[in-house]
Structures are given as structure tokens and as C-alpha cells.
Amino acid sequence: MSEPLLRAVGVRKSFGHIEVLRGVDLEVHRGQVVCLLGPSGAGKSTFLRCLNHLETIDEGEVWVDGNPIGFQLRNGKLHELRERDVAKQRRDIGMVFQRFNLFGHRTALENVIEGPIRVLGTAPDVARAEGLALLDRVGLGQRGDAYPAQLSGGQQQRVAIARSLAMKPKLMLFDEPTSALDPELVGEVLAVMNTLAADGMTMVVVTHEIAFAAEAADEVVFMADGAIVETGPPERILKSPEHERTRQFLARVLA
Amino acid sequence: MAPEASRPALLEIVRLRHWGRWVSAVVILALLVAVFSALAQAQIDWSSVPDFVVYRVMLVGLLNTVLLAVIAQTVAIALGIVIALLRRSANPVARWFSSGYIWLFRGLPVLLQILIWYNLALVIPTIAIPLPFGGYLLDEPTNVLVSAFTAALLGLALNESAYMAEIVRAGLNSVDAGQTEAAKSIGMSPSLTLRRVVLPQAMRVIIPPTGNDFIDMLKGTSIASVIGVTELLHASNNISSHNLLVMETLFAAAIWYMVVVTIAGIGQHYLERAFGSSERGVAARAAKALRAVPLTRGARV
Amino acid sequence: MRTPLPIRTRFALLFVGALTAGVTACGNGVGGDAPESSAAAGGTAQTSAIPDNAGLIDAVQSDQSLVAGLPPAIAQSKTIKVGSNIQSAPNNFYAEDGKTPIGFEVDLAKAIGRKLGVETAYQDMAFGSLITSLQSGRIDMTMAGMNDTKERQGQIDFVDYFSSGITIMVQKGNPEGITGADSLCGKNVAVVQGTSHQAFAAAQSDKCVKDGKPAVNVTATDSDTQNQNQLRTGRVAAILNDLPSAAYISRTAGDGKIFEVVPGEPIDGGPYGIGFAKDDVALRDSVNKALSDLMADGTYLKILQSWGVEQGALKASAINGA
Numbered sequence: 001m002s003e004p005l006l007r008a009v010g011v012r013k014s015f016g017h018i019e020v021l022r023g024v025d026l027e028v029h030r031g032q033v034v035c036l037l038g039p040s041g042a043g044k045s046t047f048l049r050c051l052n053h054l055e056t057i058d059e060g061e062v063w064v065d066g067n068p069i070g071f072q073l074r075n076g077k078l079h080e081l082r083e084r085d086v087a088k089q090r091r092d093i094g095m096v097f098q099r100f101n102l103f104g105h106r107t108a109l110e111n112v113i114e115g116p117i118r119v120l121g122t123a124p125d126v127a128r129a130e131g132l133a134l135l136d137r138v139g140l141g142q143r144g145d146a147y148p149a150q151l152s153g154g155q156q157q158r159v160a161i162a163r164s165l166a167m168k169p170k171l172m173l174f175d176e177p178t179s180a181l182d183p184e185l186v187g188e189v190l191a192v193m194n195t196l197a198a199d200g201m202t203m204v205v206v207t208h209e210i211a212f213a214a215e216a217a218d219e220v221v222f223m224a225d226g227a228i229v230e231t232g233p234p235e236r237i238l239k240s241p242e243h244e245r246t247r248q249f250l251a252r253v254l255a
Numbered sequence: 256m257a258p259e260a261s262r263p264a265l266l267e268i269v270r271l272r273h274w275g276r277w278v279s280a281v282v283i284l285a286l287l288v289a290v291f292s293a294l295a296q297a298q299i300d301w302s303s304v305p306d307f308v309v310y311r312v313m314l315v316g317l318l319n320t321v322l323l324a325v326i327a328q329t330v331a332i333a334l335g336i337v338i339a340l341l342r343r344s345a346n347p348v349a350r351w352f353s354s355g356y357i358w359l360f361r362g363l364p365v366l367l368q369i370l371i372w373y374n375l376a377l378v379i380p381t382i383a384i385p386l387p388f389g390g391y392l393l394d395e396p397t398n399v400l401v402s403a404f405t406a407a408l409l410g411l412a413l414n415e416s417a418y419m420a421e422i423v424r425a426g427l428n429s430v431d432a433g434q435t436e437a438a439k440s441i442g443m444s445p446s447l448t449l450r451r452v453v454l455p456q457a458m459r460v461i462i463p464p465t466g467n468d469f470i471d472m473l474k475g476t477s478i479a480s481v482i483g484v485t486e487l488l489h490a491s492n493n494i495s496s497h498n499l500l501v502m503e504t505l506f507a508a509a510i511w512y513m514v515v516v517t518i519a520g521i522g523q524h525y526l527e528r529a530f531g532s533s534e535r536g537v538a539a540r541a542a543k544a545l546r547a548v549p550l551t552r553g554a555r556v
Numbered sequence: 557m558r559t560p561l562p563i564r565t566r567f568a569l570l571f572v573g574a575l576t577a578g579v580t581a582c583g584n585g586v587g588g589d590a591p592e593s594s595a596a597a598g599g600t601a602q603t604s605a606i607p608d609n610a611g612l613i614d615a616v617q618s619d620q621s622l623v624a625g626l627p628p629a630i631a632q633s634k635t636i637k638v639g640s641n642i643q644s645a646p647n648n649f650y651a652e653d654g655k656t657p658i659g660f661e662v663d664l665a666k667a668i669g670r671k672l673g674v675e676t677a678y679q680d681m682a683f684g685s686l687i688t689s690l691q692s693g694r695i696d697m698t699m700a701g702m703n704d705t706k707e708r709q710g711q712i713d714f715v716d717y718f719s720s721g722i723t724i725m726v727q728k729g730n731p732e733g734i735t736g737a738d739s740l741c742g743k744n745v746a747v748v749q750g751t752s753h754q755a756f757a758a759a760q761s762d763k764c765v766k767d768g769k770p771a772v773n774v775t776a777t778d779s780d781t782q783n784q785n786q787l788r789t790g791r792v793a794a795i796l797n798d799l800p801s802a803a804y805i806s807r808t809a810g811d812g813k814i815f816e817v818v819p820g821e822p823i824d825g826g827p828y829g830i831g832f833a834k835d836d837v838a839l840r841d842s843v844n845k846a847l848s849d850l851m852a853d854g855t856y857l858k859i860l861q862s863w864g865v866e867q868g869a870l871k872a873s874a875i876n877g878a
Contacts, residue, residue: 054436084444091442101437105455105530115441118451160437167441298788312654370685376692398694403679481778483680485655492779493680496642496649499809501785 003066005030005202006171011050011060013043020046022226023060028171028204028219033197035213035234036206038223039249044206047223048173051204052093053086064093065170091119094164094172098180100156102148108135108159109144115167127166134162138192154185158192165196172196174205210253214238222246299502307494307507316490317511319404323476323486324515327411328469334412335419340449342424353420360417366478369410373482375401407479415472422464426457458530466523470516487511606651607862609663616855618673622846626672627838630696635675636839638665639695641683643779644748646804646863647701660800660863661699664717664847665830667855671846682778684750687711690833697830697839701798703752704829704878713836714829715844716877718860718868721822722753723802724794725787728816732793737823738763742770743793746783749776753796756824780805788814800865807864827870827877840875847873 006028013021020043028034036044049055051062053070061078062069070086071078081089103111112131116122122130135141138158148156157177164172174193178186190212197203197216207213213220213234220237222229222245229243241247295301307313341353360368376397384393401409430453438448480489491504498504623631630636640648640657648659657678669676679695686698690712704714726734732743740757741764747753754776761772775792777783783795784805797805799822806815830847832840850856851873860866 052440054439084446087439087442087444090440093440095437095440097433097437097440099433101431101433103434103437103452103456114451115443118447119442163437163441310654312650315655370688373685373694374688374692376694377688380693396693398692403681481682482685483682489680490654492643492781493650493654495781496645496779497652497654499781499784499805501781 002029004028005032005065006051006204007061007063008047008051009061009063011047011062012058013046013050013055014058020226021050021057024223024226024228026204026221026228028202030170030202031200032218033201033203033205033216034219034221035217036204036221036223037208037210037213037249038229041225042223043226044223045175048175048204048206051173052090052095054095064089067092069093087119091167092170094167094169096157096160096164096172096174096177098176100148100153100160100180102156102160102163104148107145107147108140108151108162111148111159112163112166115163120167131162131166134165135159137165137195138162139188152185153181154188157181157189161189161192161196171202171204174203174207176206176208178207178209208253210238210250222249224249299506300500301503303500303503304506304510307491307500307504308510310490310494310507312485312490312493313487313507313511316485316487316508317515319484320473320476320486320511321515323404323407323411323479323484324469324473327408327415327476328465328472330408330412331415331419332423332465334416335423336454338416338420339423339427342420343427357417357420360413361421363414365410365414365475366481368414369407369478369482372401372409373403373406375406403479403482403484406482407476407484411472411475411479415468418468419465422461422468423457426459426461427453429460430456455530459527462523462527462530466519466526469523470519473515473519474512606658609859609862612855612858612862613663613666613670616667616670616850619671619846619849620673622671622842622849623673625838625842625845626674627836630674630839634673635677636665636669636672636697637679637695638676639679639681639686639689639698640700641686641779642678642680643781644701644801645780645808646800646865647798648699660859660865661701661718663859663863664850664856665699667850667859668843668846671849672842682750683748686831690831693833696836697832697843699830701801701828702831704827704876705752706878708831709876709878711834712831713834713840714827714831714876714878715840715847716827716829716870716874717847718800718828718865719825719870720798720800720828720868721825722756722796723799723822724818725797725802725806725815726794726818727787727790728814730816730818734794734818736818736820738767740764740772740794741767742772744773744775744791746775746777746786746792746795748780748783749778752824752826753798757796784809784815794818800863800868803864827874828868829876829878844873844875 004027006026008024008026011021011024012019024043024047026034026047036048038044046055050057051064051069053062056070061071067089068078069089070081072081072085073079102108103114106114109128109131112134113122113124113127116127116130117124132141132144135144138161140155140158140162143151143155143159146155148159151159161177177193178189181189186209190209193203193205193212194216205212205217217234219231220234221231222237222241222243224245229245230237230241237246238250241250338353338356341349342357344350344353379397382393382395382397382400383391386392434452434456435448438452443451476484476486477488479486480492483489485493487508488505491508495501495504640661642648642650642657642659644659646659647661648657650656651658657680662676662678665676679689681689683700683702686695686700686702687708689695690698698712699717701720702708702714703720704716708714724734724737724740726732734740734743737760740760745757747757754774757772757774761774765771775786777786780795780797780801783792783797786792787795802817806812806817809815830843832843847856851870857866857869860869
């Protein structure tokens with residue numbers, strides 16, 4: 001088996017005196033889709049945000065494609081990086097947020113090409129062409145000139161996905177991408193995510209959409225109280241979980 | 256059974272008569288008429304006012320007023336951004352410095368600040384900047400470098416910069432943390448994030464009070480007359496020192512103040528429109544409602 | 557159902573009606589009271605009151621021995637920076653153009669400059685800023701109708717050039733019946749900030765209170781012109797002024813119909829002094845000598861006479877004569 005694209009080892013994180021992550025390990029291979037499920041307060045979002053160093057970890061390591069995120073390996077030690085350099089590492093890791101976080105003062109297309117032009121230094125006309133293609137891919141090729149305020153939630157989230165894709169990331173993180181959407185808009189976003197998965201993107205998704213996990217995930221991870229309770233393929237975890245905690249959670253959610 | 260024939264006739268509606276509005280309107284207009292007729296009959300030679308408006312020295316005063324205000328406000332905005340960023344710095348010394356800066360320059364009266372700069376030579380007689388390999392980059396008596404105009408500029412600009420720092424800080428704070436997170440997630444460095452994502456959106460909150468402050472600044476330049484800068488107020492004093500027509504010359508200056516303030520107000524309107532263009536439309540209101548969804552920062556799940 | 561006129565139209569009609577009423581009222585006001593105020597009349601009266609001493613001043617020749625005694629900075633720049641509060645006629649005020657300083661002190665300063673072979677460059681500022689500007693070196697000398705007093709001598713040196721006293725100026729006809737300093741008790745009085753008049757008014761107020769009378773209500777403003785305005789409108793009953801200003805203003809304002817000077821000896825008489833920084837002995841002595849020479853050859857008296865303020869002329873100049 002080849003090296004995993006993402007490797008998290010012994011991740012611990014506390015906010016003040018509250019320990020939110022109690023030593024989490026995760027391995028994700030290229031092209032895999034991993035769904036993180038669990039009750040509120042389990043630490044799923046926090047863990048996700050530790051993967052791209054939006055949150056700093058107290059103990060443990062996160063490796064993406066052989067790079068320690070947030071650090072530089074020198075002489076056998078991990079040296080903390082300054083924000084400027086962490087930013088460079090984040091180019092390879094895309095993130096989609098629960099509240100979309102589109103740049104409100106820019107149009108949809110401008111949102112998508114901001115990263116390529118300003119961060120990657122892509123030529124503007126090349127970036128535009130690629131951006132329009134991406135918007136097309138998420139089904140919004142005609143809405144490039146709309147401002148986020150003029151788009152529905154589902155449309156905004158799809159633009160957000162296109163914006164992340166524009167950076168050509170190796171890994172995409174989804175933090176409850178459909179939790180803030182009206183039910184009828186959830187489907188269009190999940191459809192895009194399904195396409196992405198089918199196209200071979202490596203994805204880690206925190207979600208409550210069990211159906212999506214059942215359909216698209218290669219692996220389901222159930223977390224509770226800051227630790228992984230059990231992991232496995234969706235057919236097993238969702239249909240016949242081993243732990244009582246998992247069973248309780250699923251019973252409530254699938255009821 | 257024909258449905259329409261059986262419907263009863265609708266009742267007549269008697270609209271509410273807002274008598275209060277009429278009464279207050281009449282009272283206000285009566286007051287205005289009283290004020291205007293009192294002014295008209297005052298011991299003021301209105302016919303001479305238009306002449307003073309175009310006196311050469313009055314126009315010089317107008318130019319200096321506008322120059323002082325524009326330069327001071329511009330410097331204040333630039334400094335204010337720096338101080339505001341220091342205020343948000345992770346470095347405690349930077350934070351202490353900027354808090355102290357704001358406390359000092361916001362606290363001291365503007366006139367006092369101007370007088371301190373004007374009389375700087377009492378403290379530092381000569382401003383000399385030596386070069387490392389001998390000789391001087393600058394070696395001039397302070398009084399030569401700091402003219403009355405410069406002293407007024409320094410006093411006004413530094414005082415205003417403290418207020419601008421607070422305005423900018425409020426503006427920066429008004430931008431949702433999610434914007435910064437999104438920028439980070441596409442690999443933008445902190446300075447790029449500030450320049451391209453945070454500051455432009457902060458402008459919406461920054462511009463209205465800044466425009467307000469600028470209008471205050473236009474009038475506030477009149478304090479420079481104390482150290483002899485020939486701005487509008489001083490110019491009108493010059494004229495009335497000769498003809499003793501104090502009120503008439505002041506009214507002439509007032510006309511110019513109203514003109515520049517009105518122009519500034521119009522400019523502010525267009526500036527606000529330019530920075531708010533992404534907020535237009537019905538969907539804007541809907542999006543605003545979405546933003547009200549109560550979620551903690553990086554909802555901890 | 558009849559639709560009533562929309563609100564907007566109704567307000568518009570009311571507004572137009574009120575405006576028409578207002579304009580008619582205005583029409584009566586303006587034409588009627590065209591004040592034979594200072595403007596037209598005052599203008600002509602004043603132009604005749606402003607002498608042209610250019611010829612007199614140009615006739616003054618520079619004295620080489622004095623030129624040699626000038627401090628090096630001034631000898632080099634050939635300019636004396638004069639600080640003044642250019643708001644009090646007839647001492648220092650502006651010509652019609654609003655930027656050329658004129659007045660009997662300006663003429664004297666120019667004449668002194670000619671004697672010393674230098675130009676004078678004026679810097680206008682608030683009266684209270686003059687001494688600090690001397691100390692900071694921004695100006696070389698002050699000439700602003702400043703009284704030479706023992707207190708001020710603690711900070712700067714004076715070359716006395718004129719004798720003045722405090723006079724009381726009231727509205728024409730003296731409606732409040734002011735006869736002297738003691739009749740100021742309980743009245744509103746205006747003075748210029750930082751002047752010896754302010755100190756005198758405060759002292760007089762204390763005297764009133766000691767005599768069992770109400771205190772003097774003193775208002776201090778930035779300039780004499782503001783005080784005149786307050787007197788004109790009746791906000792104050794009297795303003796304290798130096799003799800020359802009082803004489804000039806009551807002669808010229810409104811063709812002499814607005815103000816008058818309370819007759820009597822000028823109060824607390826004392827000399828006006830040209831101010832110098834304490835360590836600027838060379839300039840002080842040069843100016844003193846130059847002034848002396850101008851007094852000797854009659855130029856000094858001629859300048860004062862041209863402005864009608866000759867009753868303040870000194871027999872001789874003096875250093876710190878107060």
C-alpha cells in the first residue's frame with residue numbers, strides 16, 4: 001500500500017482546560033473519501049481545522065503528502081513555521097466551510113480566480129478561463145458575474161467548492177458543507193461533492209448527511225468526546241456498528 | 256347560487272388623519288419664517304457679503320483650508336491604519352504603544368497639539384539627522400522646517416489619526432472571521448488577506464464615520480488661525496481687521512465652509528455607493544438573514 | 557371614495573405658501589434698514605485715516621555702525637522676523653487686500669528696519685503666542701502693542717517706543733453712563749486675552765467686590781475686532797482698549813457714530829515695548845539705537861502724527877523702562 005496522502009498522529013487539542021481532542025489518529029489515502037460522523041461536541045470540526053492548521057495542535061503531527069503541516073522538519077526536529085509559510089502549505093489543502101465564507105465584495109468568478117492570480121501567480125486570462133470552466137463544472141457557468149449576496153445558499157456553497165478547486169489542491173476538507181442550507185438546496189451541493197469524489201479527489205468530510213456517507217464514502221469514522229470510537233467501510237459502520245455509542249447515535253439520527 | 260351576488264358590501268374605511276404632522280409642519284415653517292425675517296432685518300450689511308466671498312485673501316484662505324483638511328485627513332487615515340493594526344498585533348509591546356498613542360493624541364486638545372508643534376523649537380532647536388559616514392542628511396533649525404502651516408498639519412493629522420485608528424479597528428473587527436479563514440484556506444498570506452479581503456470589506460464600516468470626520472476636519476482647520484495660518488477664518492479676520500465688518504466677513508467665510516462641506520458630503524455618498532455595490536438587491540437581504548444564523552466561530556462539533 | 561391629495565403634495569403647497577410669506581417679510585426688512593453701517597461709510601472714512609508713509613520711510617538711510625552691530629543671522633538674511641497680532645487698528649492691522657500689514661507700529665518697524673539696512677517680515681499669530689515664539693526663535697522681535705511690564709521682563713527684554721494707557725470705550729451716547737473704572741462694577745466688559753487690560757479688569761473687579769459692589773463681568777476674546785462687535789450689539793457695556801486703538805476706532809467706525817471714548821486720564825499708563833529674547837542683546841541694542849536716531853531726526857514723531865496717535869509719543873527710547 002502506498003504512503004497515505006494525509007496522516008494525522010496523536011492529535012491533541014485543548015481550549016483552556018477543556019480537552020477537545022484526546023489523541024486522534026487518521027490515515028487517508030489518495031482518492032479516498034472519508035466521512036467524519038458523530039454527535040455535537042465530539043471534536044469533528046476542530047479536528048478538521050487542525051488538519052490545515054486553522055487551529056494549532058497541542059500534541060501530535062499532521063502530515064500531508066510528506067509535509068508536516070504548520071512545521072518544517074530540520075535536523076530531526078519540527079520547527080514551527082510563521083503564518084506566511086503555513087499559508088504556502090495551505091495551497092495544497094482546500095477547505096469548504098459551513099457558512100461558505102465567500103468574499104462578499106467580489107463576484108463569483110472573482111472569488112474563484114482570486115487565489116490563482118494572487119497566490120499562484122497565474123496569468124489573469126488563464127485564470128479566468130479555468131475559473132469559468134470550474135464554475136461550469138459546479139453548474140454555475142452562467143452566474144460568474146453575480147455577487148454572493150445575489151446567490152442562493154446552495155449556489156454560494158458550489159462557488160465556494162469551485163474556489164477551493166481553483167487552487168488545484170491535493171486534499172479537500174469539508175466542514176459540514178450542507179448544515180446551513182435549506183433542505184431543498186442540500187441536494188445540489190451533495191451532487192457536486194459526489195462528482196468530485198467520482199473524479200478521484202481525496203476528501204475528508206464532516207457531515208450529518210448519512211445518506212451521502214453511505215453512498216460516497218470509502219471509510220466512515222465515528223467520533224465522540226474527542227476520540228475516534230470506530231472506523232470502517234460505510235456498509236459495516238452504518239448497518240452493524242460494533243460500539244454501543246455508535247449504535248445510539250445512528251439510532252437517533254436515522255430515526 | 257351566484258357567488259358574487261351573495262357577497263355583502265365592504266365597509267367604508269375612514270383613513271387616520273395625522274393632525275399632529277400638520278401642526279408641527281406649520282410650527283416649523285413659522286419658526287423658519289421668523290428666523291429669516293429676523294436675519295433680514297439684522298444690523299448686517301448683506302450686500303457686502305458676496306464681495307468678501309471673492310476677495311483674493313478669502314480665496315487663499317479657501318485653498319489653505321482645503322489643503323490642510325485633505326492632507327491632514329489623508330495622513331491620519333494612513334497612520335490610523337498602522338496604529339489599528341498594531342492594536343491587533345500579537346506583540347504586546349505593539350499593543351501597548353498603540354493604546355498609549357490613541358490615549359495621548361485623542362486626549363490632548365487639538366489647539367494644544369498644534370501649539371506644541373508650533374513651539375517645538377523650545378524643545379528641539381535644530382533637527383539634525385546624521386548620516387553614518389559623516390555629514391548630515393538634514394540639519395535645519397526647527398522653526399524653518401516647521402512653518403505655521405506644517406505645525407497645523409501635524410497637530411490636525413496626529414489628533415485625527417487617533418480617531419481614525421479606532422474607526423479602522425472597528426471596521427476590521429466588523430469583517431466576519433470566516434473571511435480570514437477562507438482566505439487562509441486558499442493559501443493567502445496575512446498581508447495579502449488584509450489587503451485583498453479584510454480591508455476592502457472593512458471600508459463599508461470605515462467610510463461613513465471617516466466622511467463625517469473629514470467634514471469636521473474641514474471646519475476644524477479654523478483653529479490654525481491661532482498660529483496665523485491664512486485659512487478661511489483667519490482670512491475673514493484679516494479683512495475685518497481693516498473694515499470692522501466682523502459678521503459680514505464671517506458670513507462670507509461661512510458660505511465657503513458650506514460649499515466645501517456640501518461637496519465633501521456628496522463625495523462621501525458616492526464613495527459609500529462604490530464600496531457597497533456588492534450589497535444591492537433583494538438577495539442581499541436574504542444573505543444578511545443567513546449571516547444571522549447563530550454559529551460560534553468554527554462551530555465546534 | 558374621494559382620494560385625498562397625496563401627503564407630499566399637501567406639504568409642498570404648505571411649504572410654498574410659507575415661503576411666499578417669508579419672502580414678503582424679507583422684502584420689507586432688507587431694503588428698509590440698509591444700515592448706514594460701517595461698510596460704505598466706514599470704508600471711505602478709513603481710507604482717509606490710513607496715511608501713506610512710504611516716502612517718509614524710504615527717506616530713512618541705513619546707519620553703517622548700526623548695521624555692523626546686528627547679530628550674524630540677521631546680518632546674513634538681511635531680514636528681521638517680526639511677530640505681531642495683526643488685528644488691532646491703528647497699531648497693526650491689514651490693508652484692504654487682507655494680506656499687507658499696515659499700522660503705525662508697522663511703519664515704525666519698517667523705519668527701524670531701514671535704519672538697520674534690513675527688511676521686516678511679519679508673522680501673524682494670537683497675542684498669547686508671541687512670547688513663546690520669541691523664545692523658540694521663530695521670530696526675532698515682537699511689536700504688537702504689548703505693554704512693557706515687570707512680569708514680562710522676567711521672560712523677554714523690551715525697547716520702549718510708545719506710551720499708552722487703558723481707556724474705556726462705550727457705545728455712542730454712553731447709554732450705560734460709564735464715567736470711569738469704578739463705574740464698571742457689575743457691568744459686562746470685554747478685553748483681549750492675555751493683555752494687561754485683562755489683568756486690570758480682574759484687579760478692578762476685586763476692588764469692586766471689596767467696596768461691596770458687584771464684580772465686573774469680564775469676557776476675554778482673541779481680538780479687538782470681536783470685542784468691538786460685542787460692544788456694537790450691546791452684549792457688553794464697555795470694552796477696555798489702549799488709548800490709540802480707542803481713539804482710532806471711535807473716530808472711524810461708522811463715520812464716528814458708533815463708539816466713543818470715556819474721557820479722562822488713561823488708566824495704568826505704561827510704555828509699549830518691542831520684545832526681544834533674553835539672549836538677543838545685539839539686536840535689542842541695535843533696535844534701541846535705531847529708534848533713538850529716528851526720534852532725534854523727527855521721523856518717529858511724523859509717523860505717529862500721520863496716524864493721529866502723537867499723544868503717546870515718548871521723549872526717548874528706553875530698555876525695560878517699565
